[in-house]
Amino acid sequence: MIPFVNLQKQRDFYKNEFLEAEKEVLDSGCFIGGPQVDNLEKELVDYIGLPDLQAISCGSGTDAITIALMALGLKPGDEVIVPDFTFIAPAECVALLGGTPRFADINNQTLQIDPESVRSLITDRTVGIIGVDLFGQCAPFEELRRISDKHGLWLLEDAAQAYGAKCGNQTACTLGDISITSFYPTKPLGCYGDGGAMFTRDSQLAEKMRMLANHGSKGHYNHEILGLNSRLDAFQAAILRVKLRHLKDELTVRRENARKYDDFFSLPDFIKKVCGVNPQFIEQTNESTYAQYTLLLEKRDKFIEILKSQGIPYCIHYPNTLSQQKCFREMVGEETQPITPNAQKATKQALSLPVCAFSDVEEIITRLKAASCACI
Template structure:
């Protein structure tokens, strides 16, 4: 049996007529930049996030960068970020001219540890960027308290977490702003790049709208240095077709996650640590990530048996060569470094079949029976 990490073709086939119609509508009306489809998506995603404003941008990385810039983050500032995440989180901080300050993660959730955030604050700290990793929100109450105490902006990196909740509240409600990615592999994915910032702050939203069009308002009059970073109209049209199905797809992911957990706990209670779901969390399982020993050997065995898997993330950000000058060394963030050696994400997408999951778990069991 072949089990892919994800299969985007199945989703497309179910929506093909509507998607083709949406593309044809854009081609026919000739409005390709910041048209009605972008506006509709901005409004719908903002409402879904229970905030007042959505600002469509070119990708999730730019979303973080633009949000930080609008909050006044720049040279001389420090921004606290997790090390166990995708590069874009810290890369956006560096692109804004600020210094990323890496802190350790929580061993159970993989998300940033609020206790470590508190320890990392200096007089230069300007913002915190918690990442809602794998589809589960970070512990936002203590993060918000720390931010309020020190007058810091909180930019939620929710690239993997659209639809997740914290104590019943949505992504975007608990920070200064939140950022989404619509990269094709995301739970709500375009057929190319795309991203969005959502916020309740009207003044901040207007700054970001200006920044995304070269800093011009009105057109050809530039009062700030902005960027060319706009959500494409064609991608917005595709996302508008897919968006009404998001909650259904998230529920299918949650069911698949429950199946995995039951199967793994039954067959491999001592070899596999299944995902921890915090009591405050509505987890939407962008990824289903286990912790195992002999991780790399297991991944190779699964590949040989037709099962795809991914390692998110094999090298923590504080150990990346591009950040060498910041002076971090091995052992500085032990929980993160341990996670980078043990985390393995299994196939996860809404259309994943139970028999495929059983096959995956059987192969994991077979590996550990031999090792």
């Protein structure tokens, strides 16, 4: 069976580097914070290439959103605009802090948050916008920045799937007042547990987020604000430092894998004709990390039958819009459900194929071609 994300093959490829990094941590006796974490934060910034950027590591991508929202001053009753088609974390973190998520529709080709929908949701209680770099492509942050500046809102970039992506001459993790990423194992840059990071060029926000991630403390037993226990451990930092050294090469392979899929699905073959296949549209000025290679399918069930017949793995991201989830449906109220037709359509059409640097994409395409020939 072909794995969706081949972490075992990746691990085997870098095995000696991982063993050396793990031994270094064990020999140091420093397991929380310390030189591994400090060096990782510096290397994350060096990779992006903005010397005034600061990276603050934490326990997970979800923690990163929570800490960012706390640093931005989110209060109970504040409204934050989030896309309706994404993972739950952005809206969940807003709600857990007492805020109200307002759900925006998406562009039906890029699958990113729709600026026009964002504009329609702004009220006198709106304090911020969260743009999500879905599936590794940057959200339309240039337009989102114009909206946020006009209305005096903060802008948070959820780049959980997009560390290493590009948006014109800008880089993911630099597009918001605060940007976050996740190091969940299946991300393009993932550790072997949970982990995350926050990025900002605002030194005051950076200092506050460091405190928030460490029980609101600058030093031992000196707690200036209420915070969390959200610290990246040294083992995860060491793993990430190894993977970061190879990230540029892995992203090159991911993009080449995506190109191979693009070429295949551009052909007028049986699968495209019967299933109505349209890959996620990537803006010409963007470079996606291809956290997933995502298709929109007019007949998704038919395509799934073909995949199963050929032993090809797939994932559905995401089967429900956020506003349709029970927790938010009850919060928003049945009578005031948002109007997000593109997001709802995406939940019925989106499907992702393996694309990581260690996936055998040529074998997958060979099997798809065989299925096409068999059906003609």
